[in-house]
Amino acid sequence: MNYDFNFDVIWRNWDLLAEGLGLGLFLAIVSIAIGCGIGLLAAFGMLSRHRTLRWIAVAYVSAIRNTPILVLILFCYFALPQLGIALDKISSFVFTLSIYAGAYLAEVFRSGLVALPKGLREAGLAIGLTEFKIKTNIIIPVMFRNVLPSLSNNFISLFKDTSLAAAIAVPELTFYARKINVESFRVIETWMVASMIYVVACYVIAALLRRLELRLAVPR
Amino acid sequence: MSPILTISGLHKSFGKVEVLKGIDLTMQQGDVVSLIGSSGSGKTTLLRCVNLLEDFEQGSIELAGQSIGYKQDGGQRRRLSEREIARQRAMTGMAFQQFNLFPHMTAIRNVMLGLIKTKKMPKDEARAIAEKWLERVGMGQRRDHYPGQLSGGQQQRVAIARAIAMNPQIMLFDEVTSALDPELVAEVLAVVRDLANEGMTMLLVTHEMRFARDVSSKVVFMHQGRIHEEGTPEQIFGAPKTERLQGFLANSEF
Ligand SMILES: Nc1ncnc2c1ncn2[C@@H]1O[C@H](COP(=O)(O)OP(=O)(O)O)[C@@H](O)[C@H]1O
Ligand SMILES: [Mg+2]
Numbered sequence: 001m002n003y004d005f006n007f008d009v010i011w012r013n014w015d016l017l018a019e020g021l022g023l024g025l026f027l028a029i030v031s032i033a034i035g036c037g038i039g040l041l042a043a044f045g046m047l048s049r050h051r052t053l054r055w056i057a058v059a060y061v062s063a064i065r066n067t068p069i070l071v072l073i074l075f076c077y078f079a080l081p082q083l084g085i086a087l088d089k090i091s092s093f094v095f096t097l098s099i100y101a102g103a104y105l106a107e108v109f110r111s112g113l114v115a116l117p118k119g120l121r122e123a124g125l126a127i128g129l130t131e132f133k134i135k136t137n138i139i140i141p142v143m144f145r146n147v148l149p150s151l152s153n154n155f156i157s158l159f160k161d162t163s164l165a166a167a168i169a170v171p172e173l174t175f176y177a178r179k180i181n182v183e184s185f186r187v188i189e190t191w192m193v194a195s196m197i198y199v200v201a202c203y204v205i206a207a208l209l210r211r212l213e214l215r216l217a218v219p220r
Numbered sequence: 221m222s223p224i225l226t227i228s229g230l231h232k233s234f235g236k237v238e239v240l241k242g243i244d245l246t247m248q249q250g251d252v253v254s255l256i257g258s259s260g261s262g263k264t265t266l267l268r269c270v271n272l273l274e275d276f277e278q279g280s281i282e283l284a285g286q287s288i289g290y291k292q293d294g295g296q297r298r299r300l301s302e303r304e305i306a307r308q309r310a311m312t313g314m315a316f317q318q319f320n321l322f323p324h325m326t327a328i329r330n331v332m333l334g335l336i337k338t339k340k341m342p343k344d345e346a347r348a349i350a351e352k353w354l355e356r357v358g359m360g361q362r363r364d365h366y367p368g369q370l371s372g373g374q375q376q377r378v379a380i381a382r383a384i385a386m387n388p389q390i391m392l393f394d395e396v397t398s399a400l401d402p403e404l405v406a407e408v409l410a411v412v413r414d415l416a417n418e419g420m421t422m423l424l425v426t427h428e429m430r431f432a433r434d435v436s437s438k439v440v441f442m443h444q445g446r447i448h449e450e451g452t453p454e455q456i457f458g459a460p461k462t463e464r465l466q467g468f469l470a471n472s473e474f
Binding site: 123125141 | 273302303306307310312313314316318320321322324333334338339366368369379382383
């Protein structure tokens with residue numbers, strides 16, 4: 001093999017790659033935040049006494065989890081406007097990723113909820129709290145702390161999944177890498193650097209989340 | 221003086237199994253009543269009915285002049301609304317076998333939660349009351365520790381402070397020492413004993429017979445969902461009448 005490595009074009013476009021990385025992180029953060037809300041509702045839905053609620057939550061979770069995410073992205077971006085729901089590229093992608101995250105987090109939260117000791121709720125009842133206050137003050141905060149490690153893993157997956165936004169021309173890292181690649185033909189350099197950025201970013205995010213987990217964990 | 225607690229004809233079933241088969245019990249303010257009896261006789265269920273953690277099909281519980289959990293409405297027996305029930309639950313304090321502290325809150329936050337959320341107290345006032353009670357159970361120094369950083373005995377004392385801080389009409393203790401290592405039992409019993417001596421009305425389930433004999437104004441022996449024998453500690457431990465109670469005491473540790 002005789003290939004002349006030349007990273008010039010990468011260095012010249014460094015700002016684009018950084019911008020793309022920033023947007024990817026932003027998309028992942030917004031989506032996990034909304035996804036947590038959806039996931040929480042769906043988790044309580046799955047554990048509800050009401051059959052209809054249970055059915056809706058289970059249907060949502062299994063439908064989303066059994067559809068490839070790329071298909072969801074394309075569906076929301078190209079098909080929803082036909083049904084009268086038109087969103088711009090970024091909103092459409094955040095919508096998709098939130099719905100997608102919600103389905104996975106619902107499962108995380110559901111197992112977190114069933115793992116809690118029954119006594120927590122009863123101790124809340126015994127001091128006169130209503131079911132709603134027990135959920136918001138005790139059940140959700142304790143469960144949330146317990147599932148933080150899974151939440152971190154989900155966030156990292158979600159961050160990597162933001163690369164799929166390139167499919168609908170959302171200008172994140174993968175989109176810019178492809179653009180640089182097409183314009184410069186430095187195929188190996190471009191994709192090598194893009195991969196490296198993802199690896200380093202994921203590594204740094206994991207380290208930061210690990211520290212956050214330690215700070216928020218229930219002390220023992 | 222009118223009684224603080226009146227339980228009449230209480231029946232409770234889990235599905236088809238009748239667990240409480242007509243309980244009658246009256247307590248005056250300041251009474252300390254110990255429930256003893258073998259495992260499965262319905263002691264926990266009785267406490268849980270008083271605290272409305274279980275519903276019951278028949279009979280009534282009256283606490284400080286209020287019908288607990290149900291009302292008569294045009295000849296119909298109706299369960300009270302969730303809000304009403306929550307309010308009534310706060311009239312009784314409960315200490316559980318497994319402590320059940322909120323693990324994500326420090327000791328003092330555990331005690332403050334009910335004061336702030338149920339009693340709508342301002343934070344400062346809640347903090348002052350919580351500090352007072354943690355001090356009283358000997359946990360003042362550990363107020364900023366999390367449950368996971370405390371021994372079982374310390375957790376149970378915080379849990380007792382959490383219940384008492386709500387200023388309940390009656391305290392319910394369900395085998396508060398049976399999940400503890402033997403060397404931690406004494407510190408918790410000392411707290412319960414102090415409360416009894418100060419005139420707290422208490423209904424307690426215990427396997428500590430010596431303790432029951434020392435603190436109780438009345439001892440109730442339960443068997444298969446009924447009160448089988450009751451009396452003063454002297455009567456129950458000194459001169460048990462029924463064969464069943466004699467057998468139970470012979471097999472108990474003192
Ligand atoms: N949630 C429940 N569902 C079904 N049966 C129960 C439940 N709780 C208690 N029981 C039954 O009720 C009976 C009395 O239990 P309990 O009040 O815990 O007795 P004790 O506290 O005296 O040991 C037991 O036979 C027990 O198996
Ligand atoms: Mg019991």
